[in-house]
Amino acid sequence: MTKSPMLRVAGLAVAYGGIRAIKGIDFEIYGGETVTLIGANGAGKTTTLRAITGLVPPVAGSIHLNGRDITGATSFSLVRQGLAMVPEGRGVFPQLTVSENVAMGAYIRDDKAEIARDVERVFSLFPRLRERAQQSAGTLSGGEQQMLAIGRALMSRPKLLLLDEPSMGLAPVIVQKVFAVIESIARDGVTILLVEQNANLALRTSDRAYVLESGLITIAGKSADLLSDPKVRAAYLGE
Amino acid sequence: METFLQQLFNGLTLGAVYAVVALGYTMVYGIIQLINFAHGEVVMIGAMVAFTIITLLANSGLPPVAIVLIGTSCAIPVCMIVGYALERIAYRPLRNAPRLAPLITAIGMSIVLQHVAMMVWSRNNLAFPQIIKTETYDIAGASVTNIQIVIVILCLVLMGGLLWLVHRTRLGISMRATAQNPRVAGLMGVNINREIAITFAIGAALGAVAGVMVGSYYGIAHYQMGALLGLKAFCAAVLGGIGNVPGAMVGGLLLGVIEALGAGYIGDLTDLCAVPWLFAGLAARCAAGEHISLFGSNYQDVFAFLVLIAVLVLRPSGLLGERVGDRA
Ligand SMILES: Nc1ncnc2c1ncn2[C@@H]1O[C@H](COP(=O)(O)OP(=O)(O)O)[C@@H](O)[C@H]1O
Numbered sequence: 096m097t098k099s100p101m102l103r104v105a106g107l108a109v110a111y112g113g114i115r116a117i118k119g120i121d122f123e124i125y126g127g128e129t130v131t132l133i134g135a136n137g138a139g140k141t142t143t144l145r146a147i148t149g150l151v152p153p154v155a156g157s158i159h160l161n162g163r164d165i166t167g168a169t170s171f172s173l174v175r176q177g178l179a180m181v182p183e184g185r186g187v188f189p190q191l192t193v194s195e196n197v198a199m200g201a202y203i204r205d206d207k208a209e210i211a212r213d214v215e216r217v218f219s220l221f222p223r224l225r226e227r228a229q230q231s232a233g234t235l236s237g238g239e240q241q242m243l244a245i246g247r248a249l250m251s252r253p254k255l256l257l258l259d260e261p262s263m264g265l266a267p268v269i270v271q272k273v274f275a276v277i278e279s280i281a282r283d284g285v286t287i288l289l290v291e292q293n294a295n296l297a298l299r300t301s302d303r304a305y306v307l308e309s310g311l312i313t314i315a316g317k318s319a320d321l322l323s324d325p326k327v328r329a330a331y332l333g334e
Numbered sequence: 335m336e337t338f339l340q341q342l343f344n345g346l347t348l349g350a351v352y353a354v355v356a357l358g359y360t361m362v363y364g365i366i367q368l369i370n371f372a373h374g375e376v377v378m379i380g381a382m383v384a385f386t387i388i389t390l391l392a393n394s395g396l397p398p399v400a401i402v403l404i405g406t407s408c409a410i411p412v413c414m415i416v417g418y419a420l421e422r423i424a425y426r427p428l429r430n431a432p433r434l435a436p437l438i439t440a441i442g443m444s445i446v447l448q449h450v451a452m453m454v455w456s457r458n459n460l461a462f463p464q465i466i467k468t469e470t471y472d473i474a475g476a477s478v479t480n481i482q483i484v485i486v487i488l489c490l491v492l493m494g495g496l497l498w499l500v501h502r503t504r505l506g507i508s509m510r511a512t513a514q515n516p517r518v519a520g521l522m523g524v525n526i527n528r529e530i531a532i533t534f535a536i537g538a539a540l541g542a543v544a545g546v547m548v549g550s551y552y553g554i555a556h557y558q559m560g561a562l563l564g565l566k567a568f569c570a571a572v573l574g575g576i577g578n579v580p581g582a583m584v585g586g587l588l589l590g591v592i593e594a595l596g597a598g599y600i601g602d603l604t605d606l607c608a609v610p611w612l613f614a615g616l617a618a619r620c621a622a623g624e625h626i627s628l629f630g631s632n633y634q635d636v637f638a639f640l641v642l643i644a645v646l647v648l649r650p651s652g653l654l655g656e657r658v659g660d661r662a
């Protein structure tokens with residue numbers, strides 16, 4: 096039996112004003128997996144996520160989610176198909192309260208009672224957020240904002256969660272906490288695409304990995320194999 | 335003291351109207367950083383539509399309040415359609431253009447709307463039928479009319495309603511989210527185009543009511559009435575902090591009061607008899623009991639722009655505005 100992938104990206108190319116940032120990449124993610132996309136700053140990781148979420152139109156290639164072609168689909172329609180993203184730099188709404196930010200995550204849902212239960216779940220996952228529920232999100236620390244962004248994304252009950260550099264700019268202790276939460280989300284059955292510059296952490300947290308270099312995928316394989324691959328170790332693990 | 339109280343009441347009436355109009359500017363600016371210079375013309379069209387309906391029904395035997403209500407409820411949807419059409423036809427195609435392009439388009443749209451109104455309603459002053467009898471009350475020596483009281487109360491209700499909408503409803507929260515980060519709001523499932531269109535429509539609906547109020551207050555409507563009113567309301571929005579909803583309310587009320595007090599006292603402030611040595615013959619004329627001032631209350635309109643200049647120089651983010659640009 097061959098399972099069909101939850102997300103299939105084929106021949107994807109994206110350009111900014113004529114300059115290609117992504118030059119034709121293929122990858123897929125199967126249900127239940129945690130896959131990581133690692134690469135240096137400027138490799139095109141964020142651009143790949145933007146293309147998947149409809150924030151930039153691809154110039155070539157196709158994107159399928161659960162077999163449906165979502166190439167060039169509008170951003171706002173994708174969350175209804177089970178896709179959620181924690182954007183680079185968290186993207187919390189700074190002048191909304193923490194509660195309102197969390198509520199925005201459930202924008203597409205109408206089941207009040209279930210939403211209330213999920214809010215409770217997010218607050219028990221991140222007790223700091225409960226303490227600051229009525230504070231505006233812009234006043235939170237970087238780590239708290241990251242937790243808020245993750246909690247907000249969970250509120251749509253995504254099947255596939257895209258995370259763009261959740262470790263960026265956070266103190267190591269906080270990074271550990273954030274990654275522990277990501278692992279627990281994965282255990283709950285959410286499929287995850289984790290984009291990271293912190294290759295070591297990302298490879299330890301994921302099942303499979305792709306390495307992106309200047310808009311091309313140069314290495315693909317099991318995360319455990321990449322961790323012991325001398326080339327990867329030299330280029331991305333600082334050895 | 336009587337002048338003060340009188341001008342305070344007049345200022346609050348005018349200011350309440352400015353505030354409601356300013357909301358239209360500030361809401362649109364908040365969500366797409368566009369100064370919709372055609373908003374004053376939307377207000378004018380509200381007044382014009384109400385004028386037509388009220389004139390038609392003036393002798394129908396319906397109770398006056400009902401006639402005004404019918405006029406207003408016709409003006410609101412017409413203005414909402416105009417506001418929506420502006421966004422759809424003129425601004426949306428320029429959403430990603432350099433900022434000067436939509437700004438110039440907005441000025442162009444205001445000219446277009448003025449001239450359409452001129453063709454439909456003529457270039458004359460149109461007298462609003464005075465179907466509601468004006469009653470005047472005496473409050474500590476100042477006189478206040480029933481129309482003034484209704485205007486102020488109605489404006490406060492509209493502002494309260496808008497605050498409730500923006501802070502307590504899902505639509506309001508998603509509108510604020512879109513204003514703060516449209517891309518991320520889109521990721522949450524918010525249809526940004528719809529959100530922007532709704533913002534224009536709400537601003538236009540408020541403008542329609544303001545138009546009816548101005549028309550009834552001054553008793554006339556004119557195809558150019560929106561230009562100065564719009565500009566002043568824009569000043570009020572900047573005073574409060576453009577993009578900030580409570581700011582527009584505070585800015586509008588404050589501007590109205592400043593303007594009215596300014597007009598009330600400008601004669602005294604520029605009283606040349608205080609400096610009788612300034613030119614020959616002045617002392618004699620003052621002694622004969624003549625009042626000679628440099629500026630009269632017809633300079634009232636200057637104050638809005640003085641306020642605008644002062645705000646831009648001293649506090650560009652406005653009274654309640656947050657500094658723009660420190661959010662990436
Ligand atoms: N909005 C943009 N306009 C023009 N070029 C961009 C834009 N965003 C990213 N780029 C360019 O595209 C390339 C990939 O960027 P990005 O996807 O942000 O990389 P990463 O997320 O891996 O750091 C870089 O060379 C970057 O300079």
Ligand SMILES: [Mg+2]
Pocket residue numbers: 140141142183260
């Ligand atoms: Mg990036």
